[in-house]
Amino acid sequence: MGYNVGEKWGERMPVQLNECPVEVVFTMLSGRWKIPIYRYLYNNNKPVRYSGLLRHLPSISKKILTEQLRELERDGIIERKSYLEPRPRVEYSLTSSGSSMIVFLDKMSEWGEKHILSNETEHR
Amino acid sequence: MGYNVGEKWGERMPVQLNECPVEVVFTMLSGRWKIPIYRYLYNNNKPVRYSGLLRHLPSISKKILTEQLRELERDGIIERKSYLEPRPRVEYSLTSSGSSMIVFLDKMSEWGEKHILSNETEHR
DNA sequence: CTGTATCCTACAAGATACTG
DNA sequence: CAGTATCTTGTAGGATACAG
Secondary structure, eight states: OOOOOSOTOOOOOOOOTTHHHHHHHHHOSSSTTHHHHHHHHHHSSOOEHHHHHHHHHHOOOOHHHHHHHHHHHHHSSEEEEEEEEEOOEEEEEEHHHHHHTTTHHHHHHHHHHHHHHHHHHHOO | OOOOSSSSSOOOOOOTTSSSSHHHHHHOOOOTTHHHHHHHHHHOOSSSHHHHHHHHHHTOOHHHHHHHHHHHHHHTEEEEEEEEESSSSEEEOOOOHHHHHHHHHHHHHHHHHHHHHHHHHTOO
């Protein structure tokens, strides 16, 4: 954890070198809908269509969905496959790199389950 | 990972139940300076003064520093101790709960080291 | 030294309409 | 079906001045 302090956290730009990997990974996943999208793809465990995502995420707009998908794709977390067949469709799925994020996401979830509740009760 | 989709991601509010822990933990740590602050406290391994943080984080303003510290404190990640002695000072340190975040932060860092570079080379 | 109080700005996110 | 193109808005983050 001995990295320089980056000047542009949260900026959704392609990754720079010499940044703290934790900050970089955080940035990759920060976006109102990225974790929900990840969860949906992960749980489904098979490619999901654009319209499927739209249906599953009740209050997202198309513009935002496309934006977040493009960023996830750019960062190598998801994969986009377009089929122009009879009825055109686009399918999204996690890349192997994306799937491997589950290692720390699981740990995060565990930490959360253990500490979020104790906060709640502590504070009232 | 079978949680409902929260409506208020990124909102820096006290934690609600029934949310995805991953999203909650993400929210706890999202803030331009939270990871840098965490890193500084973690690496120092002993209480750090407000002015020390201010000096270490070159381009942060006092308002923002105080804000982020208050949120980290509210979420049980750091601890604030104020001494009114001859020369008043305030010291911040990680709580044990905060320190235990290192478990997933290390995994995140590992993932980052492995995948960020391969992205870079891939894309040029 | 350790903060508040104001004011300001940039940008992520959303609403809505249009398109290949 | 799977997107763009515009326009609007809320809010995180910052600059600066003042205060206990």
